[in-house]
Structure formats: C-alpha cells, structure tokens
Amino acid sequence: MPSDRPSRRALLRAGTLGAGALLAAASSGCARPATDTRLTLATGGSGGVYYALGSALADVWQRELGLSRRPAVLPSAGSPENLSLLASGRADVIFSTADVVADADGPPDRAPRALARVYDDALQVVIPAASPISDVSGLRGRRVSLGAAESGVQVIARRVLDAAGLDPDRDLRAVQFGIDASVAALREGRIDAFFWSGGLPTGAVASLAAARPIRLVDLLPQVPTLRRRFPVYDVGTVPTGTYGIQAPITTLLVRNFLLVAASMPDELAGELVAALFAQREVLVRASSAGRAIDTRSAIGTQPVPLHPGAQRYYREAKDG
Numbered sequence: 001m002p003s004d005r006p007s008r009r010a011l012l013r014a015g016t017l018g019a020g021a022l023l024a025a026a027s028s029g030c031a032r033p034a035t036d037t038r039l040t041l042a043t044g045g046s047g048g049v050y051y052a053l054g055s056a057l058a059d060v061w062q063r064e065l066g067l068s069r070r071p072a073v074l075p076s077a078g079s080p081e082n083l084s085l086l087a088s089g090r091a092d093v094i095f096s097t098a099d100v101v102a103d104a105d106g107p108p109d110r111a112p113r114a115l116a117r118v119y120d121d122a123l124q125v126v127i128p129a130a131s132p133i134s135d136v137s138g139l140r141g142r143r144v145s146l147g148a149a150e151s152g153v154q155v156i157a158r159r160v161l162d163a164a165g166l167d168p169d170r171d172l173r174a175v176q177f178g179i180d181a182s183v184a185a186l187r188e189g190r191i192d193a194f195f196w197s198g199g200l201p202t203g204a205v206a207s208l209a210a211a212r213p214i215r216l217v218d219l220l221p222q223v224p225t226l227r228r229r230f231p232v233y234d235v236g237t238v239p240t241g242t243y244g245i246q247a248p249i250t251t252l253l254v255r256n257f258l259l260v261a262a263s264m265p266d267e268l269a270g271e272l273v274a275a276l277f278a279q280r281e282v283l284v285r286a287s288s289a290g291r292a293i294d295t296r297s298a299i300g301t302q303p304v305p306l307h308p309g310a311q312r313y314y315r316e317a318k319d320g
Helices: 008-012 019-028 051-067 081-089 152-163 177-185 204-213 220-229 266-278 280-286 288-292 306-317
Strands: 040-042 072-074 093-097 112-128 143-145 174-177 191-198 215-217 234-238 249-261
Touching: 040 081, 051 072, 051 093, 051 112, 051 280, 051 288, 081 093, 081 152, 081 249, 093 112, 093 152, 112 152, 112 177, 112 204, 112 234, 112 266, 112 288, 112 306, 143 177, 152 191, 152 220, 152 249, 177 191, 177 204, 204 215, 220 249, 220 288, 234 288, 249 266, 266 280, 266 306, 280 288
Parallel strands: 040 072, 040 093, 143 174, 143 191
Antiparallel strands: 093 249, 112 191, 112 215, 112 249, 234 249
C-alpha cells in the first residue's frame, strides 16, 4: 500500500527550505518544482574557515542532494550573527561555536539543533614577531582588534581579557575588525595585536605570516580562571611551526557546530549529514580543518541536542 508520506527527494525539492515551506510540503505531500529550491548557509568572514568550509559544503549539497540551485553562502560576522539569522529564518544552516550557542535563545521551532561537531577553533592572539608583548596583560594601552561586532571572537576575547584583569573598554585602545581587516591593520602597523578564533591554520593568518613574521600570545596564565568560569572551553596547544612560530603556545579550544532549526524535517537533516561525510575529502581540500570531521567526534555537540535526523544517520552509520 503506498504511503502518504512525501518522498525524501520531494522534501528536498519542496521550494524554500525554511521550516514553514518544508513542513507544509511534508503535510500535504506536494512539492514545487526543483527550480524553486532554496537553501541558505551562514558562515563567517571570507578569510576564515567557516567561509571556506561553507563554500565547499554548498557545492557538495547541490551535487549530492540533486538541488537545482547551489545553496546561498552568506558571509557574516560570526556565531552571534549566524544564530540571529537562524532564529529569524534568514538562514537554514549555520556554523556556530559552542560557547555562543550555549547562551542562544529564540522561538522554539527555530531553536538550534546540531547536525555535527565539525572541528575545534583555537583562540589566536596575534602580534608581530618583534613585539615586546609577552602575555595578555601586556596588551594594556595597546591598539587591539577584538574581532568584528557581533562575532564569537568578541565573546571569547572579552572573557580572556577579563581573566587577565583588563577591561577592553577602558584599558585598551580597542577596535572591532573582522579577520581580513585585522590582518591588514597588523600588517600595516595600525594595530598592535588582534584576537582571532578559528581553525588551525587559518588562511588569512597564514598569509599574514608569509608577509610579516608573527607570534601568538601564550594563554597559560588565564587558563585556570577561564576553565573554572566557562567549562565549555578546552585547553590546547598551537604547535611549533604553525605560522612559523618558534615554540608551542597554550591556548583555548572551542568546539564548532553545524546547526539547523528544530523545525527542519528529519529527512532533510539526515541527507545533509550523509552528504557531509560522503564528500569529506572535498571539505579537507577546502580547509585542513576538515580533517577533524569524523563520525565518532561529530556527535559531541553538548550543550546543543543533535537534530533527530542527524541522530538517525549516526545510529544507522554505527549499526552499518
């Protein structure tokens, strides 16, 4: 006996891939032409890992899901803006860090649900190699970029500065630049340091290091305070040779998630995850951070629940 449930492909071709359109298609069994399909992915700055992986994912999803239109890839300031885009329905899939999404709020049907943990960001406090700055407290009075407005970089930068006893609004000459503007400003000597949270290596920072020798500030003195206040952060090491640095440094790691709204149909969420892993090598070619994408670690999305469609994929992958 035929089922009244729409086919997986019908859901994928059900017009605008916002919650409303897809749920309407699921309940009615009707699908609009494939040419009407829309999928929007919110990423980050064009010089960062979010954008590199997002652009590759757009190609993968178009090909693997049979979409007639390549998903739109939106550059953004980062996690806070992406979560706002998801809550408002202006994005269907987003990247976000664990520390920012932990405090997210919004309509229940647009609540974030995870498709996968994709890789871990490393906090990078970048200074010229010849700078006299030796630790975070040495940023006092300096010209420092804290990251773009509405970015996750600002969240973690302010927490680190507070742990070092610095008020960024009073103790620094702070500016709010994204990764591309921060790199340009440090290269030209207009700032003394910048904060960046991204995969290792981040392309824009690597390009800077090729043009001007740099160092990274060691965060070991701040780690105990930050781990006590914010257990969402892990401790990590940036190895010798990264960006040409001469010795390893201690830093903070924060998990990155690929998120969708709770209202996304299970079939679609499962297809997105399946394509992610089927074409993992494409993502690795786009960014070395893609090497961290693995079915075993992908389920570690606490404090964000996995989407039921993603749960089904991981369960079937394990059983298979």
